[in-house]
Amino acid sequence: MTLLRAWLAGIPAYLWSGWGAIASLFLFFAAWEAAATVYGVLILPPPGTVFSTLAGLIDSGTAWPELAVTARRALTGLALAIAAGSVLGMLAGVSMTASMMSRPLVTVLLGTPPIAWLVLAMLWFGASDGTPVFTVFIACFPVIFVGALQGTRTLDGHLREMASVFRLPARMKLTDLYLPHVVSYLFPAWITALGTSWKVVVMAELLSSADGVGAALAVSRSHLDTASTLAWICAVVGTLLAVEYLLLEPIKRELESWRQQDAGGLT
Amino acid sequence: MSRELRIDGLAHAYALRSVLDDISLRLTAGRTLALVGPSGCGKTTLLHLCAGLLTVQKGSLASDFLRPAVMFQQPRLLPWKTTRDNIALGLKATGMRPAEREARAETMGRAVGLDKLALDLFPHALSGGMQSRAALARALALSPDLLLMDEPFSALDIGLKGQLHRLLLDHQTEHGLAVLMITHDLMEAVRLADTILVMAADPGRLVHRVELTTPARQRGESDIYRTTAELLQEPAVCASFGLDLPRTGIATGCHHRRSGCAVLPLRACSSADGAGTCAATPAPRKKGFSC
Ligand SMILES: Nc1ncnc2c1ncn2[C@@H]1O[C@H](COP(=O)(O)OP(=O)(O)OP(=O)(O)O)[C@@H](O)[C@H]1O
Ligand SMILES: [Mg+2]
Numbered sequence: 271m272t273l274l275r276a277w278l279a280g281i282p283a284y285l286w287s288g289w290g291a292i293a294s295l296f297l298f299f300a301a302w303e304a305a306a307t308v309y310g311v312l313i314l315p316p317p318g319t320v321f322s323t324l325a326g327l328i329d330s331g332t333a334w335p336e337l338a339v340t341a342r343r344a345l346t347g348l349a350l351a352i353a354a355g356s357v358l359g360m361l362a363g364v365s366m367t368a369s370m371m372s373r374p375l376v377t378v379l380l381g382t383p384p385i386a387w388l389v390l391a392m393l394w395f396g397a398s399d400g401t402p403v404f405t406v407f408i409a410c411f412p413v414i415f416v417g418a419l420q421g422t423r424t425l426d427g428h429l430r431e432m433a434s435v436f437r438l439p440a441r442m443k444l445t446d447l448y449l450p451h452v453v454s455y456l457f458p459a460w461i462t463a464l465g466t467s468w469k470v471v472v473m474a475e476l477l478s479s480a481d482g483v484g485a486a487l488a489v490s491r492s493h494l495d496t497a498s499t500l501a502w503i504c505a506v507v508g509t510l511l512a513v514e515y516l517l518l519e520p521i522k523r524e525l526e527s528w529r530q531q532d533a534g535g536l537t
Numbered sequence: 538m539s540r541e542l543r544i545d546g547l548a549h550a551y552a553l554r555s556v557l558d559d560i561s562l563r564l565t566a567g568r569t570l571a572l573v574g575p576s577g578c579g580k581t582t583l584l585h586l587c588a589g590l591l592t593v594q595k596g597s598l599a600s601d602f603l604r605p606a607v608m609f610q611q612p613r614l615l616p617w618k619t620t621r622d623n624i625a626l627g628l629k630a631t632g633m634r635p636a637e638r639e640a641r642a643e644t645m646g647r648a649v650g651l652d653k654l655a656l657d658l659f660p661h662a663l664s665g666g667m668q669s670r671a672a673l674a675r676a677l678a679l680s681p682d683l684l685l686m687d688e689p690f691s692a693l694d695i696g697l698k699g700q701l702h703r704l705l706l707d708h709q710t711e712h713g714l715a716v717l718m719i720t721h722d723l724m725e726a727v728r729l730a731d732t733i734l735v736m737a738a739d740p741g742r743l744v745h746r747v748e749l750t751t752p753a754r755q756r757g758e759s760d761i762y763r764t765t766a767e768l769l770q771e772p773a774v775c776a777s778f779g780l781d782l783p784r785t786g787i788a789t790g791c792h793h794r795r796s797g798c799a800v801l802p803l804r805a806c807s808s809a810d811g812a813g814t815c816a817a818t819p820a821p822r823k824k825g826f827s828c
Contacts, residue, residue: 431590432613436606436627436679446626450617528617528659 315497324501332486333505340482341509343399344471347406348463354407355414355463356456360448362415363422372419379412384470392478402474402482409470410463417459421452454529457522461514468510539566540601540682542587542715547596548740549582556582558740560596566682567709569716569753571730573723575778579741580719581610584685587717602715606681608689610719612668614660620671621646621656627679645674648704650697666692673701677708686718690725702729706754724765729753733768737777745773 299317306316315323327333362368387408391401425448433447475484483502490498542564549557556579564570572580585591586598588607606627614623621642622629628638646656649670660668669692676684690698706729708714720726726733727749735745747768751760768774775781 428609428611428613429615431585432607432609435588435590436630436675438626438630442630446615446618446629450615529661 312494312496315500319497320500320504323497324504327498327501327505336481336483336486337505337509340471340475340484340506343402343475343482344406344467346399347403347471348410348467350403351407351410351414351463351467352460355411355459356418359415359418360422360452363419363452369419369423372415376412376415376419379408380416384409384473388470388474388477391474397478397480399479401478402471402484405474406467406470410467413463413466414456414459417455418452421455422448424455425451450528453525457518457525461518461522464513464518465510468506472506539713540603540715541565542600542602542683542717543598544587545597547583547586547593547598549579549586549591549594551582555740557586558742560741560743562734562743564683564715564717566602566715567713568732569709569718569730571726571733572717572719572736573721573726573733574736574741575738576721578736578738578777580736581687582741584687584717584719588685600683602681602683604679604681605683605685606676606679608669608672608676608684608686610687612660612665612672614668614671614675616660619657619659620651620663620667623660623671624656624674624678626675631679641678642674645678646671648677649674649701666694666697669693670697670701677704680708680712682712682714684714684716684718686716688719688721691721698725705729710754723768724761727761727764727768728756735771735774735777737773744777745771 302314303316306314311319324333362372384405388401388405391404391408395401395404429447429451433443438447471482472484472487475482476488477484479485483506487499487502490502542562544560544562547557547560548555560583562570572583574580582591584607586593587600588605614620615626618626621639624646625633625638625642628641629635633641643653643656646652651667651670651674655663655667660671663671669689673686673689676686690701693701702725705716709716716729718726718729731749731753733747733749734743735747736742737744747764749756749764769780
């Protein structure tokens with residue numbers, strides 16, 4: 271009953287926050303429309319045209335295969351980066367020396383622009399899938415590594431002492447002590463990396479592949495087809511937003527339930 | 538042969554600062570040792586040495602207890618586990634099956650006064666006293682043979698304190714548990730301990746030792762009050778806590794008031810005239826205990 275009341279009380283705020291987001295989105299479209307009338311259809315097609323082009327791409331069946339190819343590459347690279355970054359980052363976090371030694375390396379990795387890696391990858395892997403996958407991997411790895419490292423290092427020393435006093439075996443230390451804490455650092459890093467992977471893969475494809483969204487973008491650019499260029503961009507951004515808000519947000523809330531159990535029924 | 542914790546000539550220093558010096562003590566199964574002393578004198582350090590959390594630098598420390606458990610000065614509950622799972626943590630580490638350990642945790646939780654509702658909450662939703670009771674339940678659930686406790690009851694009201702004192706004594710008679718407990722409450726020490734060790738600071742060392750011969754369960758309230766009062770008149774104890782030494786001339790009056798302060802329940806203490814600050818409530822180093 272109290273839960274229901276809390277939920278009901280929360281509704282106006284929730285709706286209001288939703289309306290805020292929708293309002294700002296419509297403002298953006300309005301600005302876009304205005305800019306389109308100023309600059310003309312060739313430079314900047316209005317949103318309506320772009321969305322009908324996108325709908326056409328989806329209807330004709332061209333959009334999904336390209337998106338699937340791109341997603342496969344991005345997710346492969348991301349999965350590799352998540353696996354390697356999480357494990358190595360946590361291992362480095364456990365040891366003081368390893369974390370000191372890895373820090374400058376990670377800074378170098380983070381500082382190197384993805385386009386530089388892309389050029390190297392094109393030399394190493396040619397036009398194969400390896401190029402985008404490698405570029406995505408190397409762009410995402412340091413982000414995840416740092417998340418895992420920081421998560422591991424920030425675990426309260428008191429809790430570690432407690433765990434050793436209660437003789438937690440190694441596996442339990444991982445699952446009951448480190449992981450629950452590290453996840454709250456890792457998960458945001460994973461989400462950031464997902465965004466990075468999606469952006470980097472399109473860039474890599476644009477320059478190195480014959481298929482995928484990036485390649486489609488290259489084609490529409492060579493045809494000077496601004497409308498379909500924007501349509502592809504919308505497709506890329508839309509997919510990312512959908513994945514993040516429909517899939518990752520709920521998972522994150524589930525994982526973090528212990529943090530704000532009292533936050534009410536809306537979560 | 539009964540199990541024993543033996544400490545001989547133990548010393549400890551953090552960096553160059555000596556915190557403990559020449560500590561020697563024995564603790565055998567079934568006995569309770571209370572450690573009192575001013576804040577910062579190294580009690581927690583000694584307890585952590587006993588728990589194996591710090592490496593022994595000088596002297597020796599040997600324990601034949603098989604299942605030690607520790608209750609830390611802070612609750613140290615895992616924030617991502619419910620209270621129930623926190624209490625069951627040590628049992629999970631021993632490989633006990635979920636159903637069994639949860640039932641055990643529930644029994645233990647109930648014994649320290651945590652109801653079902655509280656057991657389902659995460660630690661951040663518990664009050665300070667509930668957290669420290671959960672920590673106590675977590676330690677007791679292991680049915681340890683050596684229990685190391687750092688100010689276990691300091692966050693509790695007098696009713697709960699009494700209840701948990703009884704719980705501890707019950708456990709002790711049942712399992713022959715050895716207890717090393719740090720407390721700032723002299724009366725609590727007198728109530729529960731077989732041996733009271735008084736520490737002084739800089740560096741932390743043992744300055745006084747009291748053996749209480751009557752078994753803890755048979756001590757009457759008036760005995761406890763009287764012994765506490767006597768303990769407070771001990772020069773070594775006064776010096777350790779930075780209290781003024783009892784002066785011989787007005788000794789009886791002074792002692793009387795002092796003991797009144799020390800031993801009477803809170804109600805009497807607060808209604809006491811301004812003459813004697815309530816120095817016996819653990820406000821270490823409080824100068825100006827006027828007699
Ligand atoms: N990890 C540490 N590094 C350096 N100094 C420390 C450390 N832990 C404790 N100390 C110092 O050692 C001294 C004793 O600390 P300890 O925690 O043992 O005191 P205590 O007797 O438990 O005090 P309290 O009654 O306030 O809990 C203190 O002066 C403290 O500053
Ligand atoms: Mg302490």
